[in-house]
Amino acid sequence: MQNNWYLIESVPLGKHKLKSQFQNKSGRFLFCLDVGGSKTRGALFDSEGKELARASAAGGALSLGVECSRNALVEVWNKLCEVAPEAGPSVANTELWAGIAGLSLPGAVEQLALELSNFATTNFVNDGYGALLGATGGGPGALISVGTGVVALRLDRAGRCLTLGGWGQPAGDIGGGAWLGREVLSHLFKQLDGVETALPIPDVRVQGILQITGGS
Incomplete structure (x- = not known):
């Protein structure tokens, strides 16, 4: 049986490029999230890449609605601020980076970004792609992500991301x-x-x- 891989992203990321770019922004914080259908997990980092706190909330995939996504992200943010208040994070000095399920739904991520526009920047990618970058550090590699759904991804040397599966429920994501x-x-x-x-x-x-x- 032949497997057909589909190109979903084309981002020329060198290894650790995102990290090195962010480290040049003194005084900024990085709010990173993995937003799935069953759970939302987030972590707060300082400008040197040091992890300050972690927190979680219920699922916030865009397929559950923009309001649900927003509420999950805000809940995680509030929990992180409670854990690390001495660090001084605020929406004005924090960049939001989220890998979120349901990114392909028309207009949904644009609406979510608008509702979270108080953050210094808002950056969203497909949750599987975000997990792939986290696992490979932006270098070539592959990942099979099994959660509420299932997707296989491969990042090549040119920075292209190819994906197999991840079509969503109810017709796809067999094994999730x-x-x-x-x-x-x-x-x-x-x-x-x-x-x-x-x-x-x-x-x-x-x-x-x-x-x-x-x-x-």
Whole structure:
């Protein structure tokens, strides 16, 4: 079977180029985020690249709505400021960099950037691409990211990023958390209806799932 890789980014990043550029901005802070469908994680760095604090919130993917994304990012920001108040971060002296799921939704990221425009800068990339840069430092490499969804990415020596998968729910992202949950429920419903299934679920698991979902 032939795999077709799709070019999603073309950014000539040398290794650690972003880090070296930011280190020239004395007095600035860097607010970095990984925004997915299930969880939002963020960290605060000073201009020397020293990590000051970490925090998390619920999922804030753009597929959940711009308001949800904004609320998740603001919640993480407020938590970070509470942990490291002595450092003096403020939206005016902080650059926001986020890898966010659902970036391709028309108009969504533009609206989010507008609502967060009080930050010194707002910079958004696809969450998979952001994870790839974090893993490779901007150099050639590959990554398979498995979370709520699934995507494989490869960064070549020319700075081009090629991707496989990551199409989103409900048709894509086979093997991701959302897909696994949907498959479990599909087999559960068949079993409850008496339909034969190749993957029977033990009764104790059935009761556990029903308890969590509020079924009977």
